[in-house]
Amino acid sequence: MNLYFIAILPPPELREKVRSLKCEMRDKYGASHALKAPAHLTLFMPFRREKKEEKLMAESLKGFSEKQSPFPIELNGFDHFSDRVIFIRIADHTPLIELRNALVPVVEKELSFSPAETGERFHPHLTIATRDLSPDAFSRAWPDFRERPFSDRFQASGISMLKHNGKYWDVFQSFPFNPNSI
Numbered sequence: 392m393n394l395y396f397i398a399i400l401p402p403p404e405l406r407e408k409v410r411s412l413k414c415e416m417r418d419k420y421g422a423s424h425a426l427k428a429p430a431h432l433t434l435f436m437p438f439r440r441e442k443k444e445e446k447l448m449a450e451s452l453k454g455f456s457e458k459q460s461p462f463p464i465e466l467n468g469f470d471h472f473s474d475r476v477i478f479i480r481i482a483d484h485t486p487l488i489e490l491r492n493a494l495v496p497v498v499e500k501e502l503s504f505s506p507a508e509t510g511e512r513f514h515p516h517l518t519i520a521t522r523d524l525s526p527d528a529f530s531r532a533w534p535d536f537r538e539r540p541f542s543d544r545f546q547a548s549g550i551s552m553l554k555h556n557g558k559y560w561d562v563f564q565s566f567p568f569n570p571n572s573i
Contacts, residue, residue, distance in 0.1 A: 392439040394555035397452070397494075398431035399464075399487070400562065401517070401545045406430040408543070409479065412519045416477070420532045422524040428560035432464070432481070432515045434491050434550060435498065438508045448552060449564050451501040455494060456550055456566035462486045465544045466517065469536040474529040477536055478516035486547070487515040494550075 400406065409430035417423040440448065465482035472478070481487065491513055498504040520532065547568070554563035 393442055393445075394437050394439055395448070395563065396433060396437045396553050396560070397435040397498075398433050398551055398553060399547050399549075400429060400431050400551050400565070401464075405543055405545050409517055409519065412479075416520040416524070416532065419535075420520065420524065420528040422520040422522075422528060422532075424522040424524075425518050425520055427558070428553065429562065430517050431551070431553070432487060432517060432547075434487075434494060435504070435508065436510060437555070438504070440502075444502075445563075448502055449566075451497060452550060452552060452564075452566045455497050457569050459490065459493075459568040461546050461548045461568045461570055462490075463544055464547050466541060468541055469519075469539060470516070471529070471533060472514075474526045474533075475521065475524055476518060477520040477524065477529070477532060478518045479541055481515045481517075484515050488513060490547075 401409070406429050410426070413423075413425045413430075417426060464487070466479050467482040468480045470478060470480045495504075495509050499509060519536075524532070548570075549565055549567040551565040552563045553560045555561075
C-alpha cells in the first residue's frame with residue numbers, strides 16, 4: 392500500500408519562500424520534518440491505497456477539478472497548534488472549506504474514503520514546523536514568529552495528489568481547475 396494525500400500547492404515562487412522558512416526552522420530550532428513535503432494546504436490527510444488504484448484516483452480528481460474555478464488565497468501572519476506546529480495563517484478559510492466540502496462526497500463515493508479518511512476537523516494552513524519541533528524549541532521559536540509579518544497571496548488553480556516515496560513527499564499528479572467554470 393502506498394501513502395498519498397490531497398492538497399493545494401501554491402505557485403513555485405511561494406513554495407520557495409515557505410521552504411526558506413522551513414530551512415530557518417531546521418537551522419535555528421532543529422525542526423526539519425516539514426521539509427519532507429513541499430508547501431501545501433492539505434485537503435485530505437495521508438491515506439493508503441494500492442498502486443492499482445492510482446488511475447481511478449486521478450480520473451476522479453481530474454473530473455472534480457475540471458468543474459472548479461480558481462480562487463484567491465491570502466496569507467497573513469503566523470499561528471500555531473499547541474507547542475508542536477507553527478504555520479502561516481490563511482486569512483479566509485471559507486473558499487477552502489467550500490472546496491473541501493464539495494470534494495468529500497466525491498472521494499467517499501468514487502474512492503471509498505472512510506469517515507476516518509475524510510475527517511471532521513479542517514483548518515487550512517501552511518506548515519513551517521511540525522512533529523519534530525520540541526516544546527523547548529517552540530518556546531524559543533514562537534516569540535520570533537508571533538509578531539513577524541508575513542503577507543502574500545496566490546490563486547488556487549488546482550489540486551494535487553502527493554505520494555510518499557519512503558523518505559519524503561513527491562507531487563504525483565496535479566489537476567487544474569477550469570478558469571472558465573461558473
